[in-house]
Amino acid sequence: MFEGNGIVADFSWDGEANLVIEIRERPLTTYCGQVSGKLKAFMRECSLKIRFFSVLFI
Template sequence: MGCNPVTFHNVTSNVFDCMKKKLEAAGLHVPSGNKGKISGHGVVVDFDWDGTEKLTITVKDKPFFVSCGTATGKIHDFVHQCGA
């Protein structure tokens, strides 16, 4: 069960790299590159970064007991911890 896409702005390369490292440290698989699927802990998220400042994430799958707001909120936290 997926969620609506969420777009973040002002995501520089430093913010993007920081976010990916934090997600990996939290036990999620994050592929290299500017787009792909992040997975782990029962969650699958598509990400697409335009290489300059716009990052779009879409939660594609999550445990039934996790709301879309909670899933996207966690990603929002990672992005903001890295300075976006």
């Protein structure tokens, strides 16, 4: 589970290249582009080789 800045999310990762994040709670001002942008920046910064990631708002 991820939690912070008013966002609560679950994730599943196959340990290699596929990551799925399910947003359970979020502030009304948070939109998908913000979340995916932050994740892309994190993956670049940490040199993670994730080929596919998906963000789902539940």
